[in-house]
Amino acid sequence: MSDMAIQDSYPPEFAHCFGCGPGNPHGHHLKSYLLGYETIARFTPDLKYSGGVPDHVYGGMIASLMDCHGTASAAAFAYRKDGRTMGDGRRPIRFVTASLRVEFKKPTPLGCELVVKGQLLSLQGRKAWVDLKLAAGDQVCATGEMLAIRLPDPVES
Numbered sequence: 001m002s003d004m005a006i007q008d009s010y011p012p013e014f015a016h017c018f019g020c021g022p023g024n025p026h027g028h029h030l031k032s033y034l035l036g037y038e039t040i041a042r043f044t045p046d047l048k049y050s051g052g053v054p055d056h057v058y059g060g061m062i063a064s065l066m067d068c069h070g071t072a073s074a075a076a077f078a079y080r081k082d083g084r085t086m087g088d089g090r091r092p093i094r095f096v097t098a099s100l101r102v103e104f105k106k107p108t109p110l111g112c113e114l115v116v117k118g119q120l121l122s123l124q125g126r127k128a129w130v131d132l133k134l135a136a137g138d139q140v141c142a143t144g145e146m147l148a149i150r151l152p153d154p155v156e157s
């Protein structure tokens with residue numbers, strides 16, 4: 001596993017995301033790592049993120065974790081495809097979410113660590129499709145699929 005979180009390679013202008021930006025003092029600071037052919041993030045939501053049932057995680061939090069982990073995963077997979085290393089000093093590869101489908105399979109327990117994993121389904125041009133799974137212990141509680149779009153490099157003037 002790379003020691004550097006994918007989000008820690010974001011330059012300051014991309015570091016404001018509430019879910020994962022290292023530069024947002026109020027955010028969740030989700031950290032995603034490339035681990036072989038998949039990505040992984042671990043996060044324990046604060047107890048205030050309860051859903052309709054007090055012991056269960058709010059669905060928006062689950063989608064938020066997938067949102068941030070999915071775009072970070074897309075970037076990591078694109079770096080690998082391009083033969084580059086994150087934080088290599090060149091123009092960073094960044095993706096944003098175009099679509100995210102989440103399926104809530106089981107109630108997600110609050111008060112324990114959640115593990116989000118990402119796998120690359122397809123990378124074509126600027127489009128990356130990422131498969132996502134969120135688990136509490138051995139139980140997969142939610143699955144997702146994201147289409148992430150690579151931000152174009154700015155045109156040099």
Ligand SMILES: CCCCCCCC(=O)SCCNC(=O)CCNC(=O)[C@H](O)C(C)(C)COP(=O)(O)OP(=O)(O)OC[C@H]1O[C@@H](n2cnc3c(N)ncnc32)[C@H](O)[C@@H]1OP(=O)(O)O
Nearest residue numbers: 014017067068071094095096097098099125126127147149
């Ligand atoms: C960088 C920061 C990292 C942290 C991110 C954390 C995750 C987030 O919360 S991101 C925030 C939420 N997402 C957004 O705000 C994105 C808003 N949307 C946009 O800005 C634009 O629609 C954007 C950038 C996705 C695409 O616009 P643009 O760059 O003009 O590309 P565009 O030509 O329209 O689309 C590119 C390709 O994607 C396809 N596409 C775009 N959106 C979709 C969609 N929703 N569904 C299916 N296909 C889509 C297009 O059809 C096109 O395909 P093709 O190349 O085959 O013709």
